[in-house]
Every structure is written in C-alpha cells, then in structure tokens.
Amino acid sequence: MFGYYFALALRSLKRSKVLTALMILAIGLGIGASMTMITVLHVMSGDPLPGRSAQLFVPQLDARPLVRNKSSKDSAPNGNLTWPDAMNLLRAHRADRQAAMASGSAPIRPLQGSLRPFFQPGHYVTADFFPMFDVPFRAGGGWTAQEDEQRARVIVLNAELNRKLFGDAPGIGRTVRLKNTDFRVIGVLDDWYPQPTFYAQVNDRAFGKTDQFFLPLQTALDLQLSFGGNFMCWGNGGDARTSDHCNWLQFWVQLDSPAKAQDYRRFLGDYWREQQAHGRFPRPVDAQLYGLMDWLTRQQVIPSDLRLQLWLALGFLGVCMLNIVGLLLAKFLRRGSEVSVRRALGAQRRDIFLQFGIESAVIGIAGGVLGLGIAELGLLSVRQRPDGYAQLAQMDAAMLLGTFALAVCASVLAGLLPAWRACHIAPALQLKTQ
Amino acid sequence: MPLRPLLSSLTRHKLTVLLLVLQVGLTCAIVCNVVFMIVNRTAQLRQPSGLDEDQLVMIESIGLDENENPLTRHAGDLAALRQIPGVTSAVAIDALPFNGNDWSNGIATTPNAETNLTATAYNGTPGELGTLGLHLVEGRDFRPDEYLPMDSAHDWAGINHVPVTIITRALAEQLFPGRSALGKDIYPGDNPVRVVGVVDHLLRPQLREAASNEYSTLLPLLPDSADVTYVLHTKPQERERVLRQVSDVLDRLNGNRILRKPQTFTQLRDDYFRRNRTMIGLLLAAATGLLFVTALGIAGLASFWVQQRRRSIGIRRAIGATRGDILRYVQAENFLIVSGGIVPGMLLAYALNLLLMTHYELPRLPFLYLPAGAVLLWLLGQGAVLGPALRAAAVPPVVATRAD
Incomplete structure (x- = not known):
C-alpha cells in the first residue's frame, strides 16, 4: 500500500511540475536559512571551558558614580574593576583560585633572523590564571604569585607565536624582547583559543584567535606596556591606572562548590559595605557574582545582528510553511472528486489521510535535502565573513540530523492539515455535484 | 462589481483563504520592518564624517627607540612626508x-x-x-x-x-x-x-x-x-601612489619602528561598515525572498482555483459574461484577500517594530511605511494573479456543455 501511495504521490506531483518545484524551493530556502543561523548561534553559544565553567565566576563591584549617561549601552556594568579593588580581592584569597587580568598588545622584536618587529595581542594576567582555566601547556608552565609581586620578567607564549619566533621546538628558557624589555620564556601553550575568549572584555572581537602571549600584570603596569580594552575614569584627580576611580580590570574566581560560592557572595557583600563606609560605591546596587555561562549571556557575547538574522530566517521559514499549507490544501481539495470516488469504492478515511500525508512528506523530504544543501552554502558564506566567529560556522552531526528532522517535521506538519481536511470530504456530495 | 458572490465564493474556501491572509499579513509586517532597517542602516553608512574623505591617506607609526623624543620624531617625519610629490599637507593625530x-x-x-x-x-x-x-x-x-x-x-x-x-x-x-x-x-x-x-x-x-x-x-x-x-592630504587620483611611497619615506628616516595600516580614508570607512553592508545584503535577500514566496503562494492558489472552477466559469461565459468580467472577478477576489491580509499585517508590523525597538535599538517605524507596504503587496498580488486570471478569462463558454 505504501509503495502504491508513493507512486500516486509522484504522479500527482508530476502533474504540476513547476508548482511542485517552487514548493520544494520555498521549503528548502526556509529550512536552509534557518539551519544556517541556528548552526551559527549553536556553535557560538557553546561552553568555552567544558568541565570547568561551572566553577568559574565573575565578581562585579560597580564603583562608578551615580550620574552617567542615561543610554542603555553606557549604564550596563561591564564587570570591570578598579586596580585597588582587584588587588584587594586578589590578596584576600577567599576563593579557591583568583586572577586579575587585562588585555594588551606589544611590539615583539625578534632577536634572531631577519624578522622585522611586529605587533601581537596578548594578556596581562596574575599567577592563578593558568591553573584556574586549565590552560594546556605544551612545555613549561606559568609563574607563581611571588613572581607576580616581584614583577618578574617572564612570559608564556601561545603555540603560534612560539613557532614564529623559535620554530617547532618550544623556546623554553630563551629570550623574547617586548618593546624594550627582555622576557624569559617559561611556558608554551598548546594552541589555546577558548571560544569565545570569555576571560576578556566581551566585545566584537570575542571570537577568533587572539592572545599570543601572557605575562604578569604587575610587570606590564610597571613597564607601561600598552593596554587595550575599555578604560573608564570619573571624577577628578587624574586618570592613573592604579587610581580608585578608573575601572578597566577583569577578575575571575574559581569556587569549587555551591557552598563556597555562597560564602564568596557574603564576602563580596561585606567588602562592598566596608568600602561604602569609606565613601566609595555610591550606586544603590550590590556586589554581584555571576557564573561563566550566565555572564556571557548577560554581556551579549552573541552580536545582536546575528540574533536578528536568526529571527529573520525563522520568520521566513514561517511564511514558507504557511505558503506550503495553503497550496497543498488547495491542491488536495481540488481533487475532491477523486477522493469521493475512492471513498465510495470503500477506502477508509485513514487511507485517504495516508495517501495525502505521503504526498506532502515527499515534498518535505525533497525540501529538506535541498535545505541541507542551502544550509551548507549559507555556512560557507558565513565563513567568508571577516568576523572572528566565521571559522566556527561548521555543521556537526547533531546539527545535520537536526536539519533533516526539522525539514521532515515541518513538511509533515504542513501536510497534516490539508490531508486531514481532504479525508473529511463526504463521498456522496462530491459525486452528486459532478 | 457586486461583492456578494465574491464573498460567498470565498467562504467556501475558508481555511485556504485564512492561510493566505495570514501569509500576506506576516509578509507585510516583516517586509515593512526589514525595509525600514535597510533604510536606517543605509543612512548610517552614508553619514558624513566631516572630513575630505576622498583626499586622505594615513599610516600608523609606532616608534621603538626608547631614547628619542616623540615630538621631535613626529616633526621630522612630517617634514619628510610633506616632501612627497602630490602631498599638500600632513599632520600627526x-x-x-x-x-x-x-x-x-x-x-x-x-x-x-x-x-x-x-x-x-x-x-x-x-x-x-x-x-x-x-x-x-x-x-x-x-x-x-x-x-x-x-x-x-x-x-x-x-x-x-x-x-x-x-x-x-x-x-x-x-x-x-x-x-x-x-x-x-x-x-x-x-x-x-x-x-x-x-x-x-x-x-x-x-x-x-x-x-x-x-x-x-x-x-x-x-x-x-x-x-x-600620520594623515596626508592629496588629490583623489594620487592616493594610491602616495600610499606606496609613505612607508619607504618613513623607513628611510628611521627603521626602528613598526608601520601599520597604511590605507586611504575610504578603505577605513569601508572596513568600519563591512558588517553593516553584509547585514543590508541579508535584509535585502530576506525581503526579496519573502515577497517571492508570497507571490508564489498567490499565483499557485489562484491557478488551482481557476482549474477547479473551469466549469462554472464556462457557464458564466455561456450566459453572457465577457472575458473582461471573468478577468476582473479573479482580480477583485485577489484584491479582497490581500486587503484582508494587509489590515492585520499593519498591526503586526507595528507590534514587530515595538519589539525591535526594545531589543535592537531601532527607531519607531514612520507611519508612511504602512501605506507604502500596503501598496507594494497589492501590486504584488495583482502581478502574481495576472497569469491565472488571464487563463480564467480564456476559458471558452463551450466548457459549460462538457462534463469535467
């Protein structure tokens, strides 16, 4: 029976070839566009540190004064801390691990070979950064808190910069000159680029390859290396990096259990009130502690343009679906006489339902296959974009299955209503009107 | 054209008509907002910077010599840059x-x-x-x-x-x-x-x-x-040549530096708005796609209905209706359906705009977009239905005498 209905469906579809082709094209376009954007957003909202992210938190102490721009962009806290607050939290040592950090860039001056000096982005961090984020070392390791305080001139290279400077072998113990200062290489990373670069300020460069070197924060401040990112000051009294009215540092803590997170929240609250008693923190908000994934959502790590593109694609799919339902309905109802004859000859309602259901499923599956192709093309075009997330736009097995399931579900759902209406055609009435 | 027979014929296809009305409404709402976004983003793209944009080239220089005085270095560099033929002036900013x-x-x-x-x-x-x-x-x-x-x-x-x-x-x-x-x-x-x-x-x-x-x-x-x-002012047609010389001139003066991003101001602007242009392209594609699919729906449905009604069209022709009557009937029917979609479509467009205003910092949709969207969809509907309507008008009266 199944094979027969299938043959009937093909015959019926062949009768109006152009329309069938256009219906398949419409559903293919809708599914292709939606799956492209769902895939892009899926890979971008992934966990940058699986297994560790649940224990990582951002403490937020919004030290800014009351009067600020009314606009939403400027008033939302970006999590940056002032130097004194970051150092207080660091030295309080109340979390399992904690680190302060800031982004920067520096001219690298190769000491050997004919390479010209070149700029590289990097991060200035404190000792716990490496164990806290489980940073994979190919060779060597990070530095100690003591070296932080001593402003040690040590550096950890990411694999790419190491390759550029020293070839394939890790350059442990060798010297790199940044700006005018020599640093000793003590560690080489294993191509470490968590996606997004969650530990930095969330901006439009959150995705893609970024940091090529890591060195102690205090050393960078001492040497006046160039810092990147948002540096915001208020009030009078100069714009020094170490002042208590300029925020620019990111701070992360590792808290291994919910109880410890609770304790840390309390500690932050106490710190907040103590500082308020000294006349700081004029805002009527409290200290906050955000989990990593929660933090990324709050900071809108996914650009709003991409979310808009997803909604656009889904809206398009919706209109395509309405279109298919309407066309199939009109098509099936036109064959009222055929249905009447079959019903009069003894076919049951579910036979009719099955027959038309199969016809719509054929369109759906064809549209799904086409949609898969279009989604691959869509992702190919996303990969051509100059943005950092471009290279992430790949379809994995789950997404592939998802696309197909979406296509079949969509079209079967679209076919359900017309098929259900068709199987309710009364046999006698239709025969009589002819 | 009497409205009664039109309406009573449509009520025989309630569900199909409802679906088409919904589709037209949704298309109207999305297209209005998408076009508005395109207009907005194009305006952003065209914002005047206040500069002589097509006469500027630039290069970033980072001196690595710790002992030199940056002010002296900049003055020396500028003096050399002004010597390049075609450069009318140069400043450090x-x-x-x-x-x-x-x-x-x-x-x-x-x-x-x-x-x-x-x-x-x-x-x-x-x-x-x-x-x-x-x-x-x-x-x-x-x-x-x-x-x-x-x-x-x-x-x-x-x-x-x-x-x-x-x-x-x-x-x-x-x-x-x-x-x-x-x-x-x-x-x-x-x-x-x-x-x-x-x-x-x-x-x-x-x-x-x-x-x-x-x-x-x-x-x-x-x-x-x-x-x-360093920003250099020159004639538009000399920009590329000047740009080729800039790095050499600076390097010869002092090689102990990093030179970055030699480019024209036009390139700087293009790069800044690259994402915006991608987005405009996607919005255009989405609007076109939506209108295409809706036109397809209208045309497809009309052609099914014409096939279904061949006999009754034949009868109408046999008892005196002209080809023009049939043509106008199909066109009026389409006008009615599209109008039915436009009314909820406008409300939906407005609601969608409110949503976009809160989440995507889009301004309020100017009122003019709504009637413009309505006219667009009416034209689209009439264009899509023309083929099936002509086919309906071509049905000969003799069909009335035949069994289907």
Missing part, C-alpha cells in the same frame, strides 16, 4: 573617525560639576583642520602659541592645561542651546577651556547612539606617545 581610538571625556560647563555628557577629544599638530578638511562655521583655528604636548606619559595631563578648543556644532547646541558657544568655557579636565571655534561636522571614532555621534572636541594638544597616526 591620535584618532580619526572610524578608527575606534576613542578618548572621551565628561564635559561640564561649570567647574567640578558631575556630567552625563561625554565627548571625544581629537588631538593633533598644527594644520589639522585644513588637512582633514573640516569646515569652520564660527570662530577661528588654533594659533601656533596655543599648542602644548598631551603629556601622555603622565596620564594625558595636558588636558588640564590646554587653553582653547574647537567643538562640533552638535556639541555646541547640546551644551549651549540657543546661544553661541564662542567664548564660553567648558571643562573636559580640571580647568576651563575656552571655545574659539565651531566646525559643522566631525564624527567620533566609534559610533554610538545617533544623538551623540558628533560630540567631538578638537584640542591643540600635540601627540607625544610613540604611537601616532
């Missing part, structure tokens, strides 16, 4: 519209006041106004004796000593509404700075909300950090 290097300060009009207004400070060597091509609408340019170093080594303390400033008209109107800003004092740092000039346009290095995009101040502060951008 710390920021440009679209280069993202935004040094903004809170601007008050009384000492020690809290303020919620920030403006970008642009700093450069003498001749900045002329080289960039800024148009002074009031007041004067800086005098040579008003220039002093930025003092970037000490947290840019120069801003606390600078005597005068030139501001944009947008900032002047915001700070001193209804009055001339000339001669007034503003407080970007600790001390008063006198406004001596007003320029008509100067965008900030990074665009924000439309209202504050032109809040800029020009200060007679000489860039004195190792990292500086």
Whole structure:
C-alpha cells in the first residue's frame, strides 16, 4: 500500500511540475536559512571551558558614580574593576583560585633572523590564571604569585607565536624582547583559543584567535606596556591606572562548590559595605557574582545582528510553511472528486489521510535535502565573513540530523492539515455535484 | 462589481483563504520592518564624517627607540612626508573617525560639576583642520602659541592645561542651546577651556547612539606617545601612489619602528561598515525572498482555483459574461484577500517594530511605511494573479456543455 501511495504521490506531483518545484524551493530556502543561523548561534553559544565553567565566576563591584549617561549601552556594568579593588580581592584569597587580568598588545622584536618587529595581542594576567582555566601547556608552565609581586620578567607564549619566533621546538628558557624589555620564556601553550575568549572584555572581537602571549600584570603596569580594552575614569584627580576611580580590570574566581560560592557572595557583600563606609560605591546596587555561562549571556557575547538574522530566517521559514499549507490544501481539495470516488469504492478515511500525508512528506523530504544543501552554502558564506566567529560556522552531526528532522517535521506538519481536511470530504456530495 | 458572490465564493474556501491572509499579513509586517532597517542602516553608512574623505591617506607609526623624543620624531617625519610629490599637507593625530581610538571625556560647563555628557577629544599638530578638511562655521583655528604636548606619559595631563578648543556644532547646541558657544568655557579636565571655534561636522571614532555621534572636541594638544597616526592630504587620483611611497619615506628616516595600516580614508570607512553592508545584503535577500514566496503562494492558489472552477466559469461565459468580467472577478477576489491580509499585517508590523525597538535599538517605524507596504503587496498580488486570471478569462463558454 505504501509503495502504491508513493507512486500516486509522484504522479500527482508530476502533474504540476513547476508548482511542485517552487514548493520544494520555498521549503528548502526556509529550512536552509534557518539551519544556517541556528548552526551559527549553536556553535557560538557553546561552553568555552567544558568541565570547568561551572566553577568559574565573575565578581562585579560597580564603583562608578551615580550620574552617567542615561543610554542603555553606557549604564550596563561591564564587570570591570578598579586596580585597588582587584588587588584587594586578589590578596584576600577567599576563593579557591583568583586572577586579575587585562588585555594588551606589544611590539615583539625578534632577536634572531631577519624578522622585522611586529605587533601581537596578548594578556596581562596574575599567577592563578593558568591553573584556574586549565590552560594546556605544551612545555613549561606559568609563574607563581611571588613572581607576580616581584614583577618578574617572564612570559608564556601561545603555540603560534612560539613557532614564529623559535620554530617547532618550544623556546623554553630563551629570550623574547617586548618593546624594550627582555622576557624569559617559561611556558608554551598548546594552541589555546577558548571560544569565545570569555576571560576578556566581551566585545566584537570575542571570537577568533587572539592572545599570543601572557605575562604578569604587575610587570606590564610597571613597564607601561600598552593596554587595550575599555578604560573608564570619573571624577577628578587624574586618570592613573592604579587610581580608585578608573575601572578597566577583569577578575575571575574559581569556587569549587555551591557552598563556597555562597560564602564568596557574603564576602563580596561585606567588602562592598566596608568600602561604602569609606565613601566609595555610591550606586544603590550590590556586589554581584555571576557564573561563566550566565555572564556571557548577560554581556551579549552573541552580536545582536546575528540574533536578528536568526529571527529573520525563522520568520521566513514561517511564511514558507504557511505558503506550503495553503497550496497543498488547495491542491488536495481540488481533487475532491477523486477522493469521493475512492471513498465510495470503500477506502477508509485513514487511507485517504495516508495517501495525502505521503504526498506532502515527499515534498518535505525533497525540501529538506535541498535545505541541507542551502544550509551548507549559507555556512560557507558565513565563513567568508571577516568576523572572528566565521571559522566556527561548521555543521556537526547533531546539527545535520537536526536539519533533516526539522525539514521532515515541518513538511509533515504542513501536510497534516490539508490531508486531514481532504479525508473529511463526504463521498456522496462530491459525486452528486459532478 | 457586486461583492456578494465574491464573498460567498470565498467562504467556501475558508481555511485556504485564512492561510493566505495570514501569509500576506506576516509578509507585510516583516517586509515593512526589514525595509525600514535597510533604510536606517543605509543612512548610517552614508553619514558624513566631516572630513575630505576622498583626499586622505594615513599610516600608523609606532616608534621603538626608547631614547628619542616623540615630538621631535613626529616633526621630522612630517617634514619628510610633506616632501612627497602630490602631498599638500600632513599632520600627526591620535584618532580619526572610524578608527575606534576613542578618548572621551565628561564635559561640564561649570567647574567640578558631575556630567552625563561625554565627548571625544581629537588631538593633533598644527594644520589639522585644513588637512582633514573640516569646515569652520564660527570662530577661528588654533594659533601656533596655543599648542602644548598631551603629556601622555603622565596620564594625558595636558588636558588640564590646554587653553582653547574647537567643538562640533552638535556639541555646541547640546551644551549651549540657543546661544553661541564662542567664548564660553567648558571643562573636559580640571580647568576651563575656552571655545574659539565651531566646525559643522566631525564624527567620533566609534559610533554610538545617533544623538551623540558628533560630540567631538578638537584640542591643540600635540601627540607625544610613540604611537601616532600620520594623515596626508592629496588629490583623489594620487592616493594610491602616495600610499606606496609613505612607508619607504618613513623607513628611510628611521627603521626602528613598526608601520601599520597604511590605507586611504575610504578603505577605513569601508572596513568600519563591512558588517553593516553584509547585514543590508541579508535584509535585502530576506525581503526579496519573502515577497517571492508570497507571490508564489498567490499565483499557485489562484491557478488551482481557476482549474477547479473551469466549469462554472464556462457557464458564466455561456450566459453572457465577457472575458473582461471573468478577468476582473479573479482580480477583485485577489484584491479582497490581500486587503484582508494587509489590515492585520499593519498591526503586526507595528507590534514587530515595538519589539525591535526594545531589543535592537531601532527607531519607531514612520507611519508612511504602512501605506507604502500596503501598496507594494497589492501590486504584488495583482502581478502574481495576472497569469491565472488571464487563463480564467480564456476559458471558452463551450466548457459549460462538457462534463469535467
């Protein structure tokens, strides 16, 4: 029976070839566009540190004064801390691990070979950064808190910069000159680029390859290396990096259990009130502690343009679906006489339902296959974009299955209503009107 | 055309008509908003920066020599750059519209006041106004004796000593509404700075909300950090040639530096708006796709109905209806369905716009878009239904005598 209905469906579809082709094209376009954007957003909202992210938190102490721009962009806290607050939290040592950090860039001056000096982005961090984020070392390791305080001139290279400077072998113990200062290489990373670069300020460069070197924060401040990112000051009294009215540092803590997170929240609250008693923190908000994934959502790590593109694609799919339902309905109802004859000859309602259901499923599956192709093309075009997330736009097995399931579900759902209406055609009435 | 038979025929296809009405409504709502977004983003793309955009080239230079005085280095570099044939003038600056290097300060009009207004400070060597091509609408340019170093080594303390400033008209109107800003004092740092000039346009290095995009101040502060951008003014057709020479000239003078991003201002602007252009392309594709699918739905449905009604059309023809009557009937039917979709579509368009306003900082949809969207969909409907309508009109009366 199944094979027969299938043959009937093909015959019926062949009768109006152009329309069938256009219906398949419409559903293919809708599914292709939606799956492209769902895939892009899926890979971008992934966990940058699986297994560790649940224990990582951002403490937020919004030290800014009351009067600020009314606009939403400027008033939302970006999590940056002032130097004194970051150092207080660091030295309080109340979390399992904690680190302060800031982004920067520096001219690298190769000491050997004919390479010209070149700029590289990097991060200035404190000792716990490496164990806290489980940073994979190919060779060597990070530095100690003591070296932080001593402003040690040590550096950890990411694999790419190491390759550029020293070839394939890790350059442990060798010297790199940044700006005018020599640093000793003590560690080489294993191509470490968590996606997004969650530990930095969330901006439009959150995705893609970024940091090529890591060195102690205090050393960078001492040497006046160039810092990147948002540096915001208020009030009078100069714009020094170490002042208590300029925020620019990111701070992360590792808290291994919910109880410890609770304790840390309390500690932050106490710190907040103590500082308020000294006349700081004029805002009527409290200290906050955000989990990593929660933090990324709050900071809108996914650009709003991409979310808009997803909604656009889904809206398009919706209109395509309405279109298919309407066309199939009109098509099936036109064959009222055929249905009447079959019903009069003894076919049951579910036979009719099955027959038309199969016809719509054929369109759906064809549209799904086409949609898969279009989604691959869509992702190919996303990969051509100059943005950092471009290279992430790949379809994995789950997404592939998802696309197909979406296509079949969509079209079967679209076919359900017309098929259900068709199987309710009364046999006698239709025969009589002819 | 009598409405009754039209309506009663449509009520026989309630569900199908409802689906088509929904589709038209949804298309109307989405297309109105998408077109609005396209218009908005195109306007952003076209914003005048205030500069002679097609006559500027630039290069960033980062000196690596610890012992040299940046001010001397910049002066020497500029002298050499001005010697390049075709270069009419050259200046050293710390920021440009679209280069993202935004040094903004809170601007008050009384000492020690809290303020919620920030403006970008642009700093450069003498001749900045002329080289960039800024148009002074009031007041004067800086005098040579008003220039002093930025003092970037000490947290840019120069801003606390600078005597005068030139501001944009947008900032002047915001700070001193209804009055001339000339001669007034503003407080970007600790001390008063006198406004001596007003320029008509100067965008900030990074665009924000439309209202504050032109809040800029020009200060007679000489860039004195190792990292500086040289901007050269030349003829549009000479830009590429000048750009090819710039790196060589600077390298020959002193090789101990990194030269970055040699480019024309046009390239800088194009790069800044690249994402915006991608988005405009996608929005256009989405609008076209939606209209295509809806036209397809209308045409498909009409052609099914024409096939289904061949016999009744034949009967109508046999008892005296002309081809024109049949044509107009099908067209009127389509007009009715599309109109049925446009009414909820407009409400939906408005609702969608409210949603976009809260989540994507889109302005309110101007009223004019709604009737324009309606006309567009009516035209689309009539265009799509024309083929099936002509086929219906061509049905010969003799069909009435045949069994289907």
